[in-house]
Amino acid sequence: MQQQFTGRTALVTGGGSGIGRATALALAAEGALVTVAGRTQETLTQTARLIEESGGTARSVVADVSDERAVAAAVEAAVGDSGRLDFAVNNAGYDGEYQLTQDYSTDMLDTMIAINVRGTFLSMKYELKHMTAQGFGVVVNMSSGAGLVGVAGFAGYTATKAAQIGMTKSAALEVAALGVRVNALCPGLVETPMIATMDPETDPLKSLLATHPVGRIAQPHEIADAVVYLCSDKSGYITGVALPIDGGYTVP
Secondary structure, three states: OOOOOOOOEEEEEOOOOHHHHHHHHHHHHOOOEEEEEEOOHHHHHHHHHHHHHOOOEEEEEEOOOOOHHHHHHHHHHHHHHHOOOOEEEEOOOOOOOOEOHHHOOHHHHHHHHHHHHHHHHHHHHHHHHHHHHHOOEEEEEEOOHHHOOOOOOEHHHHHHHHHHHHHHHHHHHHHHHHOEEEEEEEEOOEOOHHHHOOOOOOOOHHHHHOOOOOOOOEOHHHHHHHHHHHHOHHHOOOOOOEEEEOOOOOOO
């Protein structure tokens, strides 16, 4: 059976674990040559090895998305000999810690802005140069349900995730007539390494769980499946959206 992304290239930032790793695996399973980028070579190597063991093709590049030169280099690595960049999933992000706004760490806020906002902006800046030049491409920015609604104790996180949605919409309008689509995904709670270390019987996790009507945390592959859909021709008329994948969290 023909894989739908055979001959395509993809870049996944924050590809060393969690949603990023699941996304890289899902894109590779559809035939894409996947480059995973992130700050830790060990976890990136693990992701690439998992892809190759499954019969896919992958490469890795160490990059801090807040560093413009590093982002430019990561995009060039993803383009490689093919001269193309078909899909880009800007997943790298920083969640921070639960803190009331009046007590919020300025350093933590600065780090969030550097990674979540500057990092997404820089990634799109260099990805879109290639995509618009070739007349095709799909960008998926990993925002959050927190970018759609307020979350007490996470003012910086909600602000930066909302900023990602705003940038997604602006970029989508800029490139819509050039064969390039830009969308955002807005997951609720997902079972990632960070969540796994939290005690489900304590706040704020317990209270956050109660806000998900389906009564469970999402699995990373469920978010990855949505990425595959947004990259596929089946979503060819979708651009500029912020799609919740949150078990009903943002419905009320």
